[in-house]
Amino acid sequence: MFKKLFLYSLIANFFFIKKIFAAESGGMPQLDPEFWISQIFWLVLTFGVLYIVLSKLILPKISANLELRKSQIQENIEAAEKQRESSEAKLKEFDGIVLKSKIEAKNIFKDAREKVIKNINSKKEILDKQIDDEIKKAEAEIETLRQSAPEKINKIAVVTSNEILKKLIGAEINNSSISAIVNDLVKKNGDKYYGH
């Protein structure tokens, strides 16, 4: 009896539990086809609208924006490249000018130096010539002076001797005889007197 009751209760329990589970979960709602058609309809509608609006209106605009930015950046890069090139060329030109002017300056310096040296040389030559002339002139003068010196000295000697004799003896002696004596003496000892 108890055994039978227990079995019944077990079976009842089993059904009850099954019922509870069915009420709680009810299976997956995803597999319930009640709203499948509705979901398909709305999916097609919303996705279709989304696709059409995106592909016809929005995506071309974004694509155009991106293209524009890309091309603008490219342009800017190209412009910058061009300017860099031109500045490089200008730098080169500038370097060339500096080099050229350096060479020019060197040349000018060289020319000036040569000119100055030439000038100095020519002036020196002229001066040398002048000095030579002066020296020659002076030498000639000295020579003439030296040539005329013995005669004068002779004369002085004759006059002086005459005076001395006059004072000593009191007699006047002919100048010509004295000059003959002086001449004789000069001839004899001239070398000693004039240092020839």
Add this chain to the structure above:
Amino acid sequence: MTQFEVYRIGPEIKVGAFDISFTNASLFMVISSLAILIIFNLGSKKNSILPNKIQLLAELSYSFVSKMISDTAGSKAKPYFSFIFSLFMFVLFCNMFGMIPYTFTVTSHIIVTFILAAFIFIGVTVIGFIKHGFGYLKLFVPSGVPIVLLPLIVVIEIISYLSRPISLSVRLFANMMAGHTMMKVFGGFVVSLGIVGGWLPLSFSVALTGLEILVAFLQAYVFAILTCIYLNDALNLHH
């Protein structure tokens, strides 16, 4: 499981025998689409060389999807860019809106993901046959396979090709559903363990939220990139 339940909002609309009433699922489809349209409309409105935040967002998404397509499907896939872009954004936004508490996750319903996947499957097959004619069937005959193995390989290839829509849809659906169910379970633990022991599942729940946001992005990405790969098969046909 109540979070996955679909219920009518407003009156019942019937076209013939079909019930196309506006439901909470429809509501979130509309919200996602509108959000995408609003964000990208704002992002494409002004064209400044230095983009503002929303324009940057739109342009980054554009280049992200564009790069994804050109990497996987090559330049021939360019005409399908807007479709894949819409698909990626739609799935992403539906997943992300599902992460907000008390919302409905559109992509956690197998019917939605299956319709998307089936449309992709049919579209890709049609494109393949248009581009290559019956040569598209060469997709099932890989080159460099021994002749003995060929019948087996062809059968396997055909099965794998036919199971594409199922794998594609189930992957997204199962990921979304599993994630949300897991969060629900941990949330239930928080409630049942109360203020004493509820902190551990709560912290798990917080961590799971982060993970789920990652999964929401990743699954949208996977969905889009698999579409690109299928498209690549149809367009380039080098197996």
